[in-house]
Amino acid sequence: MKLFSSNFQTLEKALGYSSLKHKTIAQNIANVDVPNYKAKDVSFKQVLTESTKPIMANRTDSRHFQFSISTGQLNVYTKKNTEYNHNGNNVDIDSEMSDMAANQIYYQALIERLNGKFSTLQNVIKGGR
Template sequence: MNLISPTIQSLERALSTSALKQQTHTANIANVDTPGYKAKQVDFETALKNASSKQALASYKTDAKHIAFSNESSQFDPRVTVNENSDYKINGNNVDMDVEMAELAKNQLLYNAVTDRISGKFRSLSNVISGGR
């Protein structure tokens, strides 16, 4: 019997990814004036695609465009990549402050949504444990 639902496990992975993105973007902002520093980003989309392609069990889907899922935990491992392809500034630094601030704002929205959802899951569990009182 699995005491922690796959939904909670997925939400936990989403929170971990959000924390990794936060660390990455704040490191980029902290190094905005460091000569030769290359911006880093979390490759979330590729990790999600790889995790969904490794699923062992098929799921029931009502539309061909839905993402497949299973009850088994997948290997979801977002990677931090370095942007070596461009030089934004003359000193070799390629951190764009506007991009970093926009990414931080997007990440904050994701984090708030996931924490709200996981709080709801825990409230539901608490309600079941207490017998609905």
């Protein structure tokens, strides 16, 4: 028997993504003046893949492909093909600040949704009082 629905797990993964994204953006901002520093970002595709339910396929022959979705860690990758400063640094401070603001809004929305879920559970436990 599951005590919580899968919504809590999805919200947990989304909060983990948002937290890692915030740390990555903060690292980029902190290194904006470091020569040859390359900006980093979090792979959203990996997060989306992990949050979807696995695909189950009926294999009638051993030569058929198996469908599987890996459940690994979030990937942080380095943006290598751009250069904004003469010193080899590719951190665009305006873009990073914009990304941080958007991520903060996303994080707050997730927290509000999680608080709503817990409020509903508390209401059920108290018997609607």
